[in-house]
Amino acid sequence: MSLQVQNANNVKIYTVSGSKGSRSIPDWLARRNKKALKNDLEWRHRIELIQDFEFPEASLKIxxxxxxxxxxxxxxxxxxMRVFxxxxxxxxxxxxxxxxxxDFQLLSDDWTKSVLLQADRSVEFHSQGGIHYRTRIPKFGRSLTYHYPSCDLxxxxxxxxxxxxxxxxGRFLNPLVTDGEMANGGGINCGEINPAHLLYGCGTDSGTVEFWDLRVRxxxxxxxxxxxxSVASIAGDSLKISSLKFRNDGLTMAVGTSTGHVxxxxxxxxxxxxVKDHQxxxxxxxxxxxEGTQGEDGKSKVISTDCKIIKIWNREDxxxxxxxxxxxxxxxxxxxxxxxxxxVANEGIQMQSYYIPSLGPAPKWCSFLDNLTEELEENPVQSIYDDYKFVSRKELANLGLDHLIGSAVLKPYMHGFFIDLRLYEKARAIANPFGYQDFKEREARDRVAKEAGSRIRATTKLPKVNKQLAAKxxxxEAKARKKAVKEGQEPSAAGSALKDERFADLFTNPDFEVDEDTTEFKLLNPVQSTKKPSYRIVGDDEMEDAGSESGSEPSDVDSDEDLVRISNYKKPEKKSGKNKDAITSIRSGVKDRKRIPKMEVLKQRMNQSHAASGPSRSQASRSFSDRLAREQQTENNISRSTSGGMEMTFSLNKKKGQSRQQPASGGKRTSTGDRRERRSAGRNTIRNL
Known part of the structure; x- marks a missing residue:
């Protein structure tokens, strides 16, 4: 089951019954040719608040x-007449x-006594058993009103x-004569009695409302x-009063005109x-x-109706x-x-029922509507046209069915035709035999993409512009957070520049993309800070060759032929204590090489060659003033001759605060032999210089 729901002006309106009458049925599909009720989805999904709430052709009054x-x-x-x-x-x-x-009026509190004004100038009185009495009036009637105190109809x-x-x-009394003009078949269209003080008002074709006191007639x-x-100039003298209504307070009155104004x-x-205009x-x-619950805004409402629309608006404003x-x-x-x-009584077969929760609660006899409407909001259900497919003339030619034009198989409609859905599927399968295989492949790709999208991914999506800058x-930011957590501090709550609107163009506009190959960029960034590269593990022979090359030709160390970067290599952990001493030792190289990864030995030898060949990367990245101040602090004096010679004078004083290195295990001081080996290694280094 499903309910049709409208949302005019953000107010939900549920069509509780009568949705079937609002459906347009093709004239070429007769009712008698419809499928059995068990195959009619609309019949199976229908909702009837009141059973048989309909008339064979149309409903007039309710x-x-x-x-x-x-x-x-x-x-x-x-x-x-039907009673529900x-x-x-x-x-x-x-x-x-x-x-x-x-028109009709109910004379009792229930349905047992009623009076009907008929289109043949007759007035019928109905009781519980049937028609009680019938009489006629001189002119064709338009409305009925019953005055309870005097029993006047x-x-x-x-x-x-x-x-x-x-x-x-049981007889007619003297009529009330109004001042309405009788030209062009004029008359009195409506009448209403004020429920507070029983003042009678009637609207005439001459555009006036007359008020009568029935006590003195x-x-x-x-x-x-x-x-x-603007409207009066168009209406001219044809303005008529078509409806009239009094409020229970006895002072407020609404008047409806023939021009659609209230x-x-x-x-x-x-x-x-x-003045309200229906437009x-x-x-x-x-x-x-x-009145109801006076709505969500606490104001009573007015319901005005013409033949096209029902408008609900606030009475005060x-x-x-x-x-x-x-x-x-x-x-x-x-x-x-x-x-x-x-x-709502309408020109359709079914009378319509609308439920507006914001206007008031459901009646006591159908209180279940409050919960039912939310559960059964409108869902797409099959309609009459779901058994047919609309195709254009070009599609018919592609399917090879253009020879059926003019036959009963195709139903002309607008710029195309309606064709039976089963015939369309067969023709499409013949015209495109691989369509089903393509459909299966497409469904498989969609399923795989859907499953892949549901996985938890740890990677961050980088922008299309300045990817390297964003990654850096x-x-x-990740390093700063990790450092803060390690030191026991709270990570910074500052937002990322990638999410800052002020820097949005930096990662979206190609005009702001950084070109690292330009000369200007290289001048501003002489040494780029990148991630430390990883290298593959080489054999003993290759390591010995690389060590010999690093001692003789330092300029060849950076060659890509000797080093191969790998992306998935995990950086080896730093060694401490005795291993560090073994790395710096020259005599114990064979003994300590077994305990140190060969790749690390290769990288350290390369670093030594870099140190011997020129300034380190950290020193080169410093400014000129920093390097000058650093040279003034050191005690080494270097002098160069015009022929290319160089002379250096230095002292071997130990730096203040420097403590002796201790091994990683046991916390014991190094032996005398180890210290002697380190001093010997230092002398050998000086001799090489």
Missing amino acids: KTTNDGNFAVATGVYKPQ EFAEMSMKFDRHTDAENV LITASSNEVYRLNLEQ GRVGILAPTIPD LMYDLRSNIPLY YGYPIKSLHFH GKNFTSIEPSNDINDVCPVGDSGLMF MLSN
Whole structure:
């Protein structure tokens, strides 16, 4: 099951019943040729708040009883009246009449006593058993109103008189004669009694509203509503009063005109409080004041209706609340008390029921609507056209079915044709035999992509512009966080520059991309800080060759032929204590080489060759002032001759604060032999210089 839901002005409106009547059925698909009900998805997914809430052709009027237990409606064809019981949520009975109904009134609190104004100038009185009495009026009637204190039935017709039929005496009394002009078949369109002080008002074809006091049977006032000049110039003298409604407070009155305007009045003034325009230009058919829960904004509502739209707006300021536009023309609207449920009589077969939770709660007899509407919101269900496929003439030619044009197989519609879905699938399979295989491959790719997208990925998506800069920034941020955690501090809460809107163009605009191959970049960055490269593990022979080359030709160390970078190599852990001493030792090279990774020995020898050949990378990256200050602090004096010779004078004083290195295990001091070996290694280094 599913419910159609509208969301006009952010107000949810649920179509509880009547959605089937709003569906357009192709004339070439007759009802008798429909599938069995078990195969009709729409029938299986239908929702009927009240069973058989429909008429064979159209519904004309609908009202609820004063006790709130029944609904009475009239419709065609054949002309009939139907009574629906809310407790059973079904139709109680139907009763046929001889003519179409124009209006009716319920004389009792339930359905047992009613009076019907028919289109053949007859007035029928119905009791529980059937028609009780029938009489006729001189002119064609337009509306009925019942005055309870005097038992007068007031009938407006196509004349300037309001007929009075006294039900206590059983006879007609003197009519109320209005000032309405009778030119062009004018008359009185509507009548209404104020529920507070029983003032009777009637709207005429001459565009006036007359007020009568039925106690003295005299007119107490005439109101001539005014509409905007732009509309009045178009309407001319054809402005008519089509509907009228009083509020329970006795002072507020709403007037509907034939031009589609609603005027709100205070009876103490002849100037309207405001004017509402339906924008369609059709006569206003009904007006209702709805108190309910006074909505979410705490204001009572007004429900105005023409044949196209139902508008709900605030009574105080006229601000629009929501609107409903059924697919069929509207004949009458009946709110169910002050609840959020509303019945609509229309030109379709089914009478429509709308539920607006924000307007009021559901009635007591269908309180389940509050929970049902949220669970059964509209879902796509199969419709009549789901069994057919719309194709254009070009698609027919591609499928090889253009020879069927003009036959009963193709149903012309707009710029194409409707074809049976099964025939279309067979023709497409013949025209494209590999279509199913392509479909399976596409589905498999989509499934794999969906599963891959659900995996947890630790990588960060880099921008398309300045990828290296972004990767460097992310690496620095990760190191800073790791360092803060290691030192027991809280990581910085500052946001990343990648997410900062101020630097958005740096990673999105190609004009800001950094070109590292330009001369300007190399001048500003003479030594780039990159990740330390990883190298493959070489054999003993290769390591010996590399060591000999590093001692004789330092310039060849950086050759790519001797070093091979690898991406997935884990950096070896730093050695401490005795291993460090063994690395710096020359005499114990064979003994210590077994305990040190060969790759690390190769890198250290290369570093020694770099130190011998020129300044280190860290020194080269320093500014000139820093290097000058560093040379002034050292005690070494270097002098060069014009012939290329160099002389260096230095002292071997130990630096202050330097402690002797201790082995990693045991914490014991090194032996005398180890210290002697280190001193010998130092002398050998000096001799080489």
